[in-house]
Every structure is written in C-alpha cells, then in structure tokens.
Amino acid sequence: MSQQTQAKTFEVEKIRKDFPILNREVNGYPLVYFDNAATAQTPKQVMDAIVDYYSNYNANIHRGVHSLSQEATDKYEEARIKIQKHFNAEKAHEIIFTSGTTHGINLVANGFSSILKEGDEILVSAMEHHSNIVPWQMLCEKTGAKLKVIPMDLKGELIYAEFEKLISSKTKLVFLNHVSNALGTVNPVKSIIEKAHSVDAAVLLDGAQAAPHIKADVQELDVDFYVVSAHKMCGPTGVGVLYGKEEWLEKLPPYQGGGEMIATVSFEKTTYAGLPHKFEAGTPNICGGIAFGAAIDYMNEIGFSEIAAYEHELLEYATAKLKEIEGMKIYGEAAEKTAVISFNIEGLHPYDIGTLVDKMGIAVRTGHHCAQPVMDFFKIPGTVRASFSFYNTFHEIDLFIEAIKKAKMMLK
Structure with missing residues (x-):
C-alpha cells in the first residue's frame, strides 16, 4: 500500500487534533515528536x-x-x-x-x-x-x-x-x-x-x-x-x-x-x-x-490492527529514507519489529545528532536507552532512536530526514 493510500484510510490528521501538544513549537519549529518509546503523548480524552x-x-x-x-x-x-x-x-x-x-x-x-x-x-x-x-x-x-x-x-x-x-x-x-x-x-x-x-x-x-x-x-x-x-x-x-x-x-x-x-x-x-x-x-x-x-x-x-498497519508503513518509509543517507548504520533489523529505528552515522556521536535535530524541533532519544548490554554487544556507546506512534505522519518523517542531513553536514 502506498503512503498516500494508507494516509487516506487512516485518519491521522483527525487523530492529531486530539493531542494538544502536537500544536506547539520547539526552538521556532513545529514539534516533531519521535520519542514515543520513552513516553507517548496524551490525548484530550484522557x-x-x-x-x-x-x-x-x-x-x-x-x-x-x-x-x-x-x-x-x-x-x-x-x-x-x-x-x-x-x-x-x-x-x-x-x-x-x-x-x-x-x-x-x-x-x-x-x-x-x-x-x-x-x-x-x-x-x-x-x-x-x-x-x-x-x-x-x-x-x-x-x-x-x-x-x-x-x-x-x-x-x-x-x-x-x-x-x-x-x-x-x-x-x-x-x-x-x-x-x-x-x-x-x-x-x-x-x-x-x-x-x-x-x-x-x-x-x-x-x-x-x-x-x-x-x-x-x-x-x-x-x-x-x-x-x-x-x-x-x-x-x-x-x-x-x-x-x-x-x-x-x-x-x-x-x-x-x-x-x-x-x-x-x-x-x-x-x-x-x-x-x-x-x-x-x-x-x-x-x-x-x-x-x-x-x-x-x-x-x-482507533483499533490496534489499524494502528499496527499504519505504524508499519511509517517504519518502512522512514527506514528506506534513512538508508539513503551515506554512512547510515541501523541497529536491529529483525524480520518482525515495531516502529522503532536505532541508528548511528559513521564518525558522528549520537548525542551530537540528537542535540542538533532538537534545535530543528525534532524530539528523538539518544544514548543506551537503559539497555547498555545491547550497546556493548554492538560495541557502540549508544544510538539515535526514532520511535513512531499512530499520530505521527509521513511529512514529519520527511522533516526528520532533512534535519538529519543538516546535522550531518554541520558535524562533518
């Protein structure tokens, strides 16, 4: 299913109206919240x-x-x-x-x-x-x-x-x-x-x-x-x-x-x-x-089967876009996974990437994610982790990719 078709069948814009925090800006940019694995945002109904x-x-x-x-x-x-x-x-x-x-x-x-x-x-x-x-x-x-x-x-x-x-x-x-x-x-x-x-x-x-x-x-x-x-x-x-x-x-x-x-x-x-x-x-x-x-x-x-299908589309779209970036290394490429991408860019510290994309309104998690043995296994200090939820959009992923590219240019 294409991203356009999926977006039409899943009413993400209607859902986003339930989350007041998604309307705010961070550092002068619209908030893009990709730290859902740490904590999800809260709808008005709750x-x-x-x-x-x-x-x-x-x-x-x-x-x-x-x-x-x-x-x-x-x-x-x-x-x-x-x-x-x-x-x-x-x-x-x-x-x-x-x-x-x-x-x-x-x-x-x-x-x-x-x-x-x-x-x-x-x-x-x-x-x-x-x-x-x-x-x-x-x-x-x-x-x-x-x-x-x-x-x-x-x-x-x-x-x-x-x-x-x-x-x-x-x-x-x-x-x-x-x-x-x-x-x-x-x-x-x-x-x-x-x-x-x-x-x-x-x-x-x-x-x-x-x-x-x-x-x-x-x-x-x-x-x-x-x-x-x-x-x-x-x-x-x-x-x-x-x-x-x-x-x-x-x-x-x-x-x-x-x-x-x-x-x-x-x-x-x-x-x-x-x-x-x-x-x-x-x-x-x-x-x-x-x-x-x-x-x-x-x-x-909303429906958990609908949530899972939409989040899978977000995951596939973001994964494909990230892999186009030179020096990108994704950790965790299991056959079955949820909408989480942990990655590093060769030669760059994950903390530096996370700090710079935050300046552009993008919230991601950096570090070992309270899973230090996992990082030790891969022989890395940590990763940048982008985690998606059903209220995220393909447009937000595009903004995220551009922010990553800008951060890479600034840090090289």
Whole structure:
C-alpha cells in the first residue's frame, strides 16, 4: 500500500487534533515528536478523565461509605475491568495496579525471593531493559540462584537454538521483553513460553514496548506474568499494571505492607486480603488508574490492527529514507519489529545528532536507552532512536530526514 493510500484510510490528521501538544513549537519549529518509546503523548480524552476525577469525585477508595468514595471506587474498579478485558485476563483480580512496569517486575522478583534456592536458574534475554536485569541480579544475590543470558545475533534477534540449550530442569524463571525498547524487535514469546512451561518454569513478559502496538492476549500466550506502563499507551505516568495468573499471585507473598492489603491486624498477627488488594498497599494512584482505563478506551476506539498497519508503513518509509543517507548504520533489523529505528552515522556521536535535530524541533532519544548490554554487544556507546506512534505522519518523517542531513553536514 502506498503512503498516500494508507494516509487516506487512516485518519491521522483527525487523530492529531486530539493531542494538544502536537500544536506547539520547539526552538521556532513545529514539534516533531519521535520519542514515543520513552513516553507517548496524551490525548484530550484522557486529560478530560483526569480533570473529571479531580473536579467531581476526588476521594479515597474502598474505605468510605460516602457517595464520593463509592463513586471513585466504582470508576477505579471499572478501569481494572477495562484493562482485564483488553489483555483478556480470565479474572479482574489478576490485574494488579502498580506504579509502572518497573514496579511490576520488582513485585514479582521480590515474591520469588521466598521460592528460589541455591542452584536454581533464571534466564533473561540479551536485549533487556535495565529494569528487567537489575531486579533479577538482586534476586540471585539473595537466593544463590544463577542468572543466564539468552544471546542475540547481529540482526537483533534472539538465537532460539541457544535458548533451547540453556533451558533445563534447573530453570525456574524466564524473563524477557515482548518487544525490545532499544531495537524494536518483536520476540518469539509464544514459543519461548511453551518451551519454558515444558520444564515447569514461569515466564514474565515485559510488555512496556509491546502494549502500544500489539494487543497482547495473556490467555492465548499462556504467560504467567505480563507488565505494562500506562504512559507508553497514551495514559499518565506513575501507573501501570501487573497481570499474573491467579495461581501464581496466590503463591507470592505481599510486596509491601500497609493499609488496604490486610484482612485483619493486631499486634500479635496480621492476615492478608485476597487478590488484588494483597498487592495494592496504601492509597493507590486512583486518578491514574481511571485515566489508564480512558487511554485503553481511546486506543481501542482507533483499533490496534489499524494502528499496527499504519505504524508499519511509517517504519518502512522512514527506514528506506534513512538508508539513503551515506554512512547510515541501523541497529536491529529483525524480520518482525515495531516502529522503532536505532541508528548511528559513521564518525558522528549520537548525542551530537540528537542535540542538533532538537534545535530543528525534532524530539528523538539518544544514548543506551537503559539497555547498555545491547550497546556493548554492538560495541557502540549508544544510538539515535526514532520511535513512531499512530499520530505521527509521513511529512514529519520527511522533516526528520532533512534535519538529519543538516546535522550531518554541520558535524562533518
């Protein structure tokens, strides 16, 4: 499909009107926001949900008999159900509200500290975000378990044959990202989950980068844990969810102690509440949870298959244009990837490129993208990362390409 045909079928200009920030200028130029893998922009519909909460029914939840508390509780639990249905979790109490992906990962890692023992093994992939490396290293230090790494190749794809060699009866946990934040690679998670389950190992998927592009079905995947952040999906920062199979959530001890997560408390003994409250100590980000539900509604109204098709066109168009630039090196050319391009230009530091294109109104990410082992694998200090969303346009890509060319001329 040509870019013109795709642009006609996907009403991107209509969608862009929902995002006030896209109307602003940066350094005298129209903003071109290509840092969506770090955080997505927020539509008016989500902002309206936030304003509505604080304007009309701001109250603490689950604890009050008064009308505002009951209304806030209803809205918060409605958001949980929206998220349950979106990810096709079997039960609403399998959805645990967190502060984000990192919180969800640490919650699970903390729980497994009482399950693992010396000699057990944990597998992670070579392309993980630091938040899916450091908690497992800490867990291994506590328990005596060993951390092993599934290697990747120069295309930015995991080497499945090596994974098959690593996994064994000693493997208790497998953790990997559904989509790489640094490379955009979509990992073969279904096959990995099946193989892990064949040795009775649990699997956690970091869905932070997948969720904005792929409508993950946790039952179809048969994954044990799935973690996401709202701000990657047009929602607010500071809120996310952990999906966990009920049987696993029942096994894990509470992550934090406090109000809400208890059934009874005395100075002699405390008993814990059932799911999901067992893992939701204290006053939650009520407004954030409700706004996350609004963001899920917004993206589903556009349609995830439509979003994926349009973003793929953007990816192909930008990739082809970038490859025309002399000295261009793209990292991560997997057969299946989301709308992320990590690249360098020979002889130029990525930070310098990022700084110069910002002067022309282009927002990109530079550095190691919290995936330093990936950069070490390619023997580079970092990359320029352009990441696209469904509200970006082909015209913005053209402006980006011109800015890159200008930056290259200035730095040579």
